[in-house]
Amino acid sequence: MALKLSELKTEAHNDWCPGCGDFGILNAVQMALAEMSIDPSNTVIVSGIGCSGKVPHFIKTYGVHTLHGRSLPFATGIKLANPKLEVIAAGGDGDGMGIGAGHFVNSGRRNVDMAYIVFDNGVYGLTKGQASPTLKLGVKTKSLPKPNINQGINPILLALAAGYTFIARGYAYDVRHLKDLIRRAIQHKGFAFVDVLQPCPTYNDVTTKEYWAGEGHLDIEGKVVPRTYKLEEGGYDGVVHTGSDEEVARKIQQAVSKSFEFGDHTPLGVFYQNEHIPTFEERLTARMPSYGSNPPALQEIAHEDGTPLTNVQKMLDEIRVT
Amino acid sequence: MKRNDFSWMIGGAQGSGVDTSANIFARAAASGGLYVFGKREYYSNIKGEHSYFQVRLSKNVLRSHVDTVDMLATFDDETLARHALEVREDGAIIYDPDLGHNKVENIPTIEAPARDFLTGELSSNGLGTEMKDVIELARRRGVHIFAIPYLEILKKVGEQFGESSLSSLARMVNVMAVASSFALLGYEEETVKDAVRRQFKSKPKVAEMNAGAVGAAYDYVRTKYNGGFGYKLQPVKTDEKRLFVRGNSAVGIAKELAGCRLQTYYPITPASDESEFLEAREVIDLDGSAALENPQVGEAQLLQNKGSIAVIQTEDEIAAITMAIGGGLTGVRSATSTSGPGFSLMAEGLGWAGINEVPVVVTLYQRGGPSTGLPTRHEQGDLRFALHAGHGEFPRLILASGDLEEAFYDTVRVFNYAERYQTPVIHLIDKALANSDVTLPPYDVNKVKIERGALLKGTLQPPEGGEFHRFKPTPTGVSPRPVLGTKGGVYWNTGDEHDELGHITEDPTNRNAMMQKRMSKLELADREIPLKERVNFFGPNDAPITLVSWGSTKGAILDAMEWLKEDGIIVNFLQIRLIHPFPTEYVNQVLSKATKIVDIEMNYSGQLGGLIRERTCIPIEQYIVKYNGRPMSSEEVYEAVKLVSEGNAPKKVVLTRGA
Numbered sequence: 001m002a003l004k005l006s007e008l009k010t011e012a013h014n015d016w017c018p019g020c021g022d023f024g025i026l027n028a029v030q031m032a033l034a035e036m037s038i039d040p041s042n043t044v045i046v047s048g049i050g051c052s053g054k055v056p057h058f059i060k061t062y063g064v065h066t067l068h069g070r071s072l073p074f075a076t077g078i079k080l081a082n083p084k085l086e087v088i089a090a091g092g093d094g095d096g097m098g099i100g101a102g103h104f105v106n107s108g109r110r111n112v113d114m115a116y117i118v119f120d121n122g123v124y125g126l127t128k129g130q131a132s133p134t135l136k137l138g139v140k141t142k143s144l145p146k147p148n149i150n151q152g153i154n155p156i157l158l159a160l161a162a163g164y165t166f167i168a169r170g171y172a173y174d175v176r177h178l179k180d181l182i183r184r185a186i187q188h189k190g191f192a193f194v195d196v197l198q199p200c201p202t203y204n205d206v207t208t209k210e211y212w213a214g215e216g217h218l219d220i221e222g223k224v225v226p227r228t229y230k231l232e233e234g235g236y237d238g239v240v241h242t243g244s245d246e247e248v249a250r251k252i253q254q255a256v257s258k259s260f261e262f263g264d265h266t267p268l269g270v271f272y273q274n275e276h277i278p279t280f281e282e283r284l285t286a287r288m289p290s291y292g293s294n295p296p297a298l299q300e301i302a303h304e305d306g307t308p309l310t311n312v313q314k315m316l317d318e319i320r321v322t
Numbered sequence: 323m324k325r326n327d328f329s330w331m332i333g334g335a336q337g338s339g340v341d342t343s344a345n346i347f348a349r350a351a352a353s354g355g356l357y358v359f360g361k362r363e364y365y366s367n368i369k370g371e372h373s374y375f376q377v378r379l380s381k382n383v384l385r386s387h388v389d390t391v392d393m394l395a396t397f398d399d400e401t402l403a404r405h406a407l408e409v410r411e412d413g414a415i416i417y418d419p420d421l422g423h424n425k426v427e428n429i430p431t432i433e434a435p436a437r438d439f440l441t442g443e444l445s446s447n448g449l450g451t452e453m454k455d456v457i458e459l460a461r462r463r464g465v466h467i468f469a470i471p472y473l474e475i476l477k478k479v480g481e482q483f484g485e486s487s488l489s490s491l492a493r494m495v496n497v498m499a500v501a502s503s504f505a506l507l508g509y510e511e512e513t514v515k516d517a518v519r520r521q522f523k524s525k526p527k528v529a530e531m532n533a534g535a536v537g538a539a540y541d542y543v544r545t546k547y548n549g550g551f552g553y554k555l556q557p558v559k560t561d562e563k564r565l566f567v568r569g570n571s572a573v574g575i576a577k578e579l580a581g582c583r584l585q586t587y588y589p590i591t592p593a594s595d596e597s598e599f600l601e602a603r604e605v606i607d608l609d610g611s612a613a614l615e616n617p618q619v620g621e622a623q624l625l626q627n628k629g630s631i632a633v634i635q636t637e638d639e640i641a642a643i644t645m646a647i648g649g650g651l652t653g654v655r656s657a658t659s660t661s662g663p664g665f666s667l668m669a670e671g672l673g674w675a676g677i678n679e680v681p682v683v684v685t686l687y688q689r690g691g692p693s694t695g696l697p698t699r700h701e702q703g704d705l706r707f708a709l710h711a712g713h714g715e716f717p718r719l720i721l722a723s724g725d726l727e728e729a730f731y732d733t734v735r736v737f738n739y740a741e742r743y744q745t746p747v748i749h750l751i752d753k754a755l756a757n758s759d760v761t762l763p764p765y766d767v768n769k770v771k772i773e774r775g776a777l778l779k780g781t782l783q784p785p786e787g788g789e790f791h792r793f794k795p796t797p798t799g800v801s802p803r804p805v806l807g808t809k810g811g812v813y814w815n816t817g818d819e820h821d822e823l824g825h826i827t828e829d830p831t832n833r834n835a836m837m838q839k840r841m842s843k844l845e846l847a848d849r850e851i852p853l854k855e856r857v858n859f860f861g862p863n864d865a866p867i868t869l870v871s872w873g874s875t876k877g878a879i880l881d882a883m884e885w886l887k888e889d890g891i892i893v894n895f896l897q898i899r900l901i902h903p904f905p906t907e908y909v910n911q912v913l914s915k916a917t918k919i920v921d922i923e924m925n926y927s928g929q930l931g932g933l934i935r936e937r938t939c940i941p942i943e944q945y946i947v948k949y950n951g952r953p954m955s956s957e958e959v960y961e962a963v964k965l966v967s968e969g970n971a972p973k974k975v976v977l978t979r980g981a
Contacts, residue, residue, distance in 0.1 A: 012825045041809045046648075049817075057814055057825050062806045064651065065816035065826075066644065067674055073641035077648020078806060080632050081584050081656065085807050106637035288605050288630035297652040297805065299629050301581025302772035303609070308579050308734075310629065311607040312767060315575045321352040321566040321761065 003037045005030055012057040017125075019209070021172030021198035022051055025119060026058055028170070028178035029088070033061070036183060038086055046075040048091035048100065050126045052119035055090050069100025072107045072116065079114050082297035083281045087114040088186065094124050094132035097153050101133070107191055108162025110280040115185040115192040119172075120155065121200040122207060129203030142205045155195045156259035156271055160252060165277050166192035167238075167255065168270045171228055172199065173209055177268065189275045197228070197266070217264055231258065231269030238269075243276030324888065326380060328507075328555060331391045331408075332499060333374035333401030335431075336367055339496035342521060343395075344375030345759075347500045350517035351379050352566045352761050354510070354557030359384040359877075360759035361953065363981070366591065366697040371431050372400050374981070381558050384760070385725065385877030386956040389979045392553070393507075395499040397472060399424040399453050400432055403440055404981055406456050411464035414551050415457070416502050418495070419469040422454040436981070466551040468506060470542065472498045479538045483531045494535045501539035506547060507555035511540050563764050569756040572726045573685060573749075574599035575765075576733035577657060578606055578631060581772055582683070584649035584656040586634045586642040591698050592756040593659040593687040601633040639664035643671035643684070650680040651815065653777060653805030655737050657683035661753075662691045662704055669711040672746050676716025678815040678824075679793070679803070679840065681740035681747075681775075685733075688752040688873075690951045699951030700753040702873045702924035705933070708748045709902055715837070717844040719743065720901040722750040724858070724876030726760050728899070734770050735855060741775040742850075743843045744803055750901065752924070754874040754953040776802045782810035789813070791822040795835055799842035848903040856905040859912065861894030867967060868916035869895040870942075872930050874953065875922055881956035882963060891967045893920075898930065910938040920966055922946045924954065928974075945974045952980025 008030045016022050033043065043061035047053045049068035056063025066074040075089040096104050096118050107116070122135040129143030133153045140147040159167045166188040170178035178196060185192035199209045208215075214224040231238070236258070240251050255272040278286075285292035301309055330347065334340040344360060352358045359378045365371035376387050393414045396402045399421045409415055426432070426441055441451055447462070449455040461467050476491040476498065485491060497518060504514045515533040522529035543550075574596050577585065587597040606629035636642045642658040649656030660668065665686050675682045688704045690696025708720050719739045723729040729751055740747040782790065782804060792813035794801050804811025814824030819836060821827045858876075861883060869879055879895055886893055896912050898905065913919055913934065921931035921942045926949045931942040946962045948954050958977045965971040 010825075041812050042807055044806050054826070057816070060812060062812055063814035063816075063824070064648075064806075065814065065818070067670055067817055070640065070644045070671070073636065073644040074648040076634075076641075077584065077586070077645030077650075077656070078652055079648075080634065080645075081649035081652040081654040082807055085652070102637050103641055106641070284630075284632060288628075288632075289625040290605075290628050291630045291632070293626060294630075296583035296630070296632055296649065296654040297807070299581075299583055301583070301629075301655065302774070306771040306773060308581060308767065308770055308772055309608050309610075310579050310581060311609050312575050312579045314607060315571075315578070315603060316565065316765065319565045319567055319571065320563070320764075321349060322355055322560055322562060322564045 003034045005034045008033055008040065008060050010058055010060050014058055016051055017202045019201040020051070021121065021200065022055070022119060024172035024175050025117065025178065025196055025198060026055055028175045028182055029055070029117070030059060031175070031179040032183040032186065035179070036186065042084070043086040043088070044078055046071045046078065046087065046089045048095035050092040050095055050124065052090055052092045052095070069095050069098070069103065071095065072100060072103040075114055076107065076110065076112050079112050080280065080284070081295065083113065083292070083295050086186065089114060089116045091118060092132065093118055093120040093122065093134045093155065097133040097155060097158065104158070105162045108159065108164045111163065111165055111190045111277055113190055113279045113281055115182070115188070115194065117182065117185070117194045117196060118155065119198045120195050121198045121204055123200050123203045125200050125203050139206055141203060143203055154259055157256060159193045160255055160259065160272060164193045165190035165274045166270070167272045168193070169195045169197065169268050171197045171212060171268055173212070174268070177230070181270070184270065188273060190277060190279050227264050228266045228268050231267045231271070236269070238272045240274035240276060243274070248274060325388065326382065327384065328379045328553070329376065329388050329390055329392045330379070330395065330503060331374055331376045331393070331405060332395045333372060333405060334398050334496065335369065335400070336364060336371050336373045337369035338398070339493065340373050340375055343496035343500045344377055346497065346517045346521050347503065348377045348759055349520065349566060350504065350509070350514050351377070352564065353517065354513050355560040356380065356558055357382060357384045358566065358759065358761045359387060361387045361754070362757040363952065364698050372404060374401065374405065379555065384881070386881045387953070388957050389955045390957065393503055395503045397495040397499045400429045402453055402456055403429060403432060404436060406460045407440070407443065408981070409460060409465050412466070414466040414468060414506065415460055416468045416470055416499060416506070417453070417457065418472050420471065420473065422452065424453050426451040426456070468502065468547055470498065470502045470539070475538050475542050476535060479531065479535050483534055485531060494532055497532045497535050498539050501536040502543055504555070505540045505543035506550040507553060508550055509555045510557060511536065513557065564761050565764055566759060567726050567762050568759045569726055569729065569751065570595040571599050572730045573733050573751070574603070576730045578603065579767060579770060580655060580734040580737040582655045582657050582737060583629070583631050584634070584646060584654045585631060586636050586645045586658045587660065588636050588639045588642050588664055590661045590664050592689060592753045593661045593664070593685065595756065596659045596685065597633055600631055604631050604633055606630060639667040640671060643668040643682070647671060647675045647680050647682050650675070650682045651806050653779060655741070657685060659685040659687065661687045661689045663694065665704065665707070665711065672718070673712035673714060673716055674817045675746045676712065676718065676840070677817060677819070679744040681744055683736050683740050683747050683749060685749045685751065687756050688750065696951040698753070700924065700953045701949060701951065702752055703929070703949070705750070705872070705901060705925070705929040708750055715841065717743065717745045717840055718902060719745065719747045719847060720750060721747065722873045722899055722901055723755065724873060724897055724899065726755060726758070727762055729755060730765050731769065734772070738773040739847065741777065742773055742800070743847050744775065744800060745843060750873060752874050776800050778802050778804040778808055778811060780808065782808060784810050789823055792824055793820060793836065793839070794822045795839040798846045799839045800846065844903050851900060853905065853908055856900035857908055858897040858899065859894065860897070862892060863894065865892045865894040866917045867891070867893040867920060867963065868913065868918065869893055869920050869922055869963065870898065870913070870930070870934065871895070871922040872898045872901065873924070875924060878954040878956040878959045879922060882960035885956070885960045886963055889964065891964060893963060901933070904933065904937045906937045909934060910940065913938060913940045918944065920944045920946060920963065922959065924948050943973065944971065946977065947974060948977035950978055950980060955979060
């Protein structure tokens with residue numbers, strides 16, 4: 001039985017600004033979940049702090065709205081304790097690549113099987129528009145007293161360096177395309193990162209909806225040319241098929257090269273995908289065979305009368321002296 | 323004060339096998355029926371700095387270390403230089419005569435104050451600064467000196483076992499030092515060889531060669547020093563079963579027993595040994611996997627019948643606490659182990675667990691602070707910090723263990739508290755407990771009960787209106803808690819103030835209801851947790867002096883009390899275990915009747931003393947404190963309390979011993 005989109009909506013009041021790109025991302029997530037007919041009680045949306053942090057409250061699955069920058073370790077703890085749950089993390093670019101950058105990088109090393117959606121708008125909206133990690137050097141958005149003094153992070157490149165096994169970029173106002181990306185990210189075996197260009201109508205007056213639509217970007221005939229394009233439409237294939245070292249190196253190199261395209265010609269789609277890397281759960285199962293079938297959250301720990309089920313006799317024997 | 327025990331010390335450069343030799347010594351003594359208390363001191367360093375291990379032995383129960391050394395076993399010059407003056411007259415020093423001409427001032431790792439003190443002592447006795455002078459100074463004080471030419475003896479062992487590499491042979495000098503000690507004490511040679519074989523059981527050839535070295539040391543001592551120095555150490559026949567436990571392992575075993583199935587950590591001294599212990603034992607035996615004995619069951623099936631604990635090394639302590647909380651949300655008993663600097667990073671996560679009512683256990687191994695402080699040394703400086711870590715107000719429980727017996731059972735208790743009251747629990751232990759090795763009666767796993775509180779799993783009846791009110795206030799403050807994945811239990815968590823569903827709200831009425839709900843759980847804990855889990859009281863009710871303390875000072879205090887009693891000084895001792903919620907009524911009852919209260923703590927300001935005054939209005943006028951990074955010995959506690967009883971103590975006695 002297909003899950004209706006309406007069944008995934010909550011009554012919680014949504015206080016995002018009118019025209020916020022977050023609405024597009026929220027819709028795309030809900031559409032992807034409905035299309036996949038996920039079980040809402042087996043699904044957990046984990047978020048950080050900021051406007052994007054509120055996203056779990058608008059989706060009728062288990063929701064965990066965490067601390068600034070910490071959505072990934074919370075999500076990792078949930079997933080490793082119960083790998084049978086569908087876990088989706090979400091957060092802003094400040095959350096993921098500023099205060100939470102350490103977790104962003106180290107999550108790549110682990111490759112836990114979950115998806116991470118970054119609401120990438122270049123500003124800290126909820127605190128009134130300060131520059132965030134992806135804002136480029138010298139750019140002055142509306143509420144900055146001076147142009148940005150820091151360089152912008154390249155999230156795609158950072159994810160590649162950290163070892164992410166699914167790296168994609170979507171656009172908040174191309175909901176259908178974004179829905180497909182999110183769906184692929186959830187289905188990907190391993191840690192999937194989706195960077196979503198998300199116009200902030202209130203504080204980012206540079207990379208606006210109109211900007212991405214191509215305002216002021218004309219071809220020779222004077223026709224407006226959108227500033228985004230779809231990787232797959234040009235025949236780009238980011239997927240690692242055989243898993244050979246040579247293929248992996250080639251695919252990473254082409255993704256690196258694509259990651260530098262930004263501004264007038266910004267690629268959307270899957271930059272890189274490699275399911276040949278074992279997930280963290282598989283690595284744990286290799287060491288502890290029962291982990292996969294009987295993970296921590298499903299293990300019983302006590303008999304009915306409360307006596308422990310764990311037998312520590314062997315450990316006590318190790319330290320017996322008389 | 324009459325000591326009825328024997329105190330042995332071995333030292334050496336870190337990485338030279340000091341731990342191994344102490345372990346062999348202690349196990350050989352413990353398996354001979356003696357009670358053992360071992361204490362390890364080391365620098366924040368991988369190789370080269372000085373570390374030492376002190377092992378105290380007795381026919382009677384031991385709970386602490388002493389400052390006096392009866393026998394010092396050395397195989398390097400620095401150990402001799404640093405500890406020779408600690409050896410009591412009529413004690414013994416074992417040393418390598420090859421080191422005789424090494425000079426104190428040429429030891430690069432010895433710190434200036436210690437070096438200057440020693441050279442001062444040497445020159446005021448008209449001696450030079452060579453090791454032979456250090457030995458001479460000890461001899462003049464009546465210390466028995468035993469020169470053991472380790473390498474010379476080892477070369478013969480090498481011939482016997484076909485090993486000619488000098489560096490391989492030199493690796494056995496530590497075992498030689500142990501064996502010479504036992505030989506001089508007239509202890510059974512075979513027991514020592516067994517302990518050596520056990521230590522090296524994974525490398526049979528090394529084990530045999532080391533056992534050979536033990537034999538050679540015994541032969542040398544028999545020939546050269548027949549009769550030793552008049553002190554004999556003999557095994558004691560006992561039918562009692564005993565364990566020889568190290569602090570980190572006691573907690574590790576208890577965590578698995580308690581059902582902890584997710585442990586996160588970032589490497590930090592002295593906490594990470596526990597996580598490594600767990601990781602090495604990540605596959606868990608369960609009751610009823612008796613299929614173990616059944617040859618019909620294949621190995622794969624066998625492994626499927628086991629439990630497992632995921633031990634995750636994180637990128638920092640922020641990830642450690644938040645990952646553990648994530649585990650807690652799924653219904654897994656989750657914990658993280660850390661020390662002060664790591665706990666500092668966990669403060670925000672702790673508050674999140676508080677407002678979302680998630681059970682999580684933090685095992686806090688205190689060490690010398692602030693900042694990096696004394697990273698490998700002892701302190702109990704985090705009582706106030708544990709109480710107040712995190713902004714805003716939320717309920718937490720804090721349990722402080724006093725010894726390795728308590729640490730074991732308390733580890734199970736903290737998980738029970740966390741789930742019963744759905745809130746973070748901090749288990750306060752410390753470096754002294756983590757790095758002590760003690761003989762104990764076997765842990766009784768039948769005494770352990772697991773209490774999971776209002777935990778909901780599986781499928782719930784669809785609640786009215788279709789949504790589960792996770793945070794609906796109840797008379798006790800505790801609301802049923804569905805684990806993530808429970809059908810019909812969908813709810814939300816947020817670090818913002820929230821309504822019953824878990825959605826953000828800044829409504830003032832709701833805020834009051836939620837604050838009251840959460841904080842009332844502390845009152846519930848205060849009503850429910852039995853006194854015997856919260857305090858210990860030792861000694862007669864009407865003693866003229868009442869000692870009050872918390873944590874690992876317990877052992878030194880109890881041992882000191884026995885000596886004080888022999889001197890006719892009667893004291894009693896109130897040990898406070900549950901720091902929060904504070905056992906106010908009981909403490910008030912005991913202390914308001916006390917004639918003289920003495921607060922004993924391993925920190926500068928007497929943190930518990932302040933807390934007692936805050937909770938009971940009873941002022942503490944007499945403190946005995948220590949903050950030099952070395953745990954209190956029973957001797958210094960004894961002397962300080964004696965001074966207090968004689969009316970000669972300053973208001974704050976500061977203990978200063980330890981190398």
